[in-house]
Amino acid sequence: DILLTQSPGTLSLSPGERATLSCRASQRVSNYVAWYQQKPGQAPRLLIYDASNRATGIPARFSGSGSGTDFTLTISSLEPEDFAVYYCQQRGNWPHTFGQGTKLEIK
Amino acid sequence: QVQLEQSGPEVKKPGASVKVSCKASGYSVSSYSITWVRQAPGQGLEWVGCLGAYNGDTHFAQNVQGRVTMVTDSSTNTAYLDLSSLTSDDTAIYYCARGGAARRLDFWGQGTLVTVSS
Numbered sequence: 001d002i003l004l005t006q007s008p009g010t011l012s013l014s015p016g017e018r019a020t021l022s023c024r025a026s027q028r029v030s031n032y033v034a035w036y037q038q039k040p041g042q043a044p045r046l047l048i049y050d051a052s053n054r055a056t057g058i059p060a061r062f063s064g065s066g067s068g069t070d071f072t073l074t075i076s077s078l079e080p081e082d083f084a085v086y087y088c089q090q091r092g093n094w095p096h097t098f099g100q101g102t103k104l105e106i107k
Numbered sequence: 108q109v110q111l112e113q114s115g116p117e118v119k120k121p122g123a124s125v126k127v128s129c130k131a132s133g134y135s136v137s138s139y140s141i142t143w144v145r146q147a148p149g150q151g152l153e154w155v156g157c158l159g160a161y162n163g164d165t166h167f168a169q170n171v172q173g174r175v176t177m178v179t180d181s182s183t184n185t186a187y188l189d190l191s192s193l194t195s196d197d198t199a200i201y202y203c204a205r206g207g208a209a210r211r212l213d214f215w216g217q218g219t220l221v222t223v224s225s
Contacts, residue, residue, distance in 0.1 A: 001169075034211045036152075043202055043218055044144075044152065049211035056213075087152050089212075094166045096142070096207065098152040 002027050004088055004099035012107040019075040021086055021102045028068045029092030035064055035073045038101075039084045047086075048073060080106075109133035111203055111216035118222045124191040127219045129203035131186065136179045137161075141186040142207035143177065145199040146218075153199070157207035158186070164208075170196075193223045 003026040013019055023033060031051040036044040046055040048064035051071055061076040075082055083106050088099040114128040129141065143155040156167035158177040167175050176189040186203055201219045204212035 036212070038152075043215040044204075044212075045215070046211055046213050049213075055211070085151075089152075089154070091207070091209075091211075095168050096154050096157065096166075098144075098154055101151045 001095055002029060002090055002093050002097050004090055004097055006086075006088060006099035006102045008102060009100075010103045010105060012105050013078055014107045015078050015080055017078050019073075019078055019082070019104060021073040021104070023066075023071040023073070023088035023099050025069045025071070025090055025092075027093070029090040031067045032090055032092040033064075033066065033071045034089050034091070036087045036089065037082075037084050038087065044087065075104075078104075109205065109214045111205065111214055113201075113203060113216040113219045116220040116222070118224065119193050121194055121223055121225055123193050123223075124189065125193060125197075125221050127188045127190075127201050127203075127221065129186040129188070129216050131184050131205070134205070135181070136184045136186055137181045139205050140207040140210060141177065141179065142204045142212055143188050144202045144204060144212075145197075146202070147196075147199045150199075155188070155201070159208050190221075193221075195223050197221065198223045 005024045007022045035048040038044045052064045085101045110132045112130045142157045174191045179186045203216040205214040206212040
């Protein structure tokens with residue numbers, strides 16, 4: 001199975017700051033990585049698919065990059081509603097594993 | 108608009124089976140893959156398996172292989188997850204999501220809590 005390792009585990013930032021979240025795959029997955037946001041008590045929400053494509057309705061402050069084994073989710077200027085847990089997922093190989101998540105908390 | 112409406116919470120005893128439903132609206136459930144994802148209390152997301160559209164191919168996580176069935180019913184536009192031989196490790200919120208295989212998970216159900224307890 002492909003292992004996705006997200007870093008950091010927790011990221012403490014203030015509104016207006018820039019957030020950079022990392023996802024590293026144990027094998028190459030081409031660009032088949034998606035990013036999801038999850039808030040307490042809610043289902044995950046798709047943010048980015050195929051490494052760099054924003055999903056419908058996702059604000060432009062969210063961007064994704066990377067290919068192969070290293071991927072990044074960037075939030076250019078944090079809004080209060082962005083504080084949540086973020087997961088990456090790969091669909092390059094079965095099973096389509098998730099990373100363990102990065103918690104983005106208010107500093 | 109696309110929506111996925113899941114069945115209500117379940118409490119099961121160890122060794123029992125559970126069936127979770129996921130009713131789609133706004134699209135045909137037979138036209139897209141369906142993926143099931145679960146989340147144990149306080150834990151991260153765990154991919155459970157995927158049912159492909161058209162060809163019906165399935166792929167499952169190793170820890171549910173042999174215990175899981177995934178089907179869709181076109182007449183009711185509903186997807187089902189059936190999990191047997193339940194243990195406490197299966198206690199989780201189970202989510203259905205549209206997509207998988209060659210496609211992102213773009214719409215999600217609200218989740219179904221399955222509790223396995225004696």
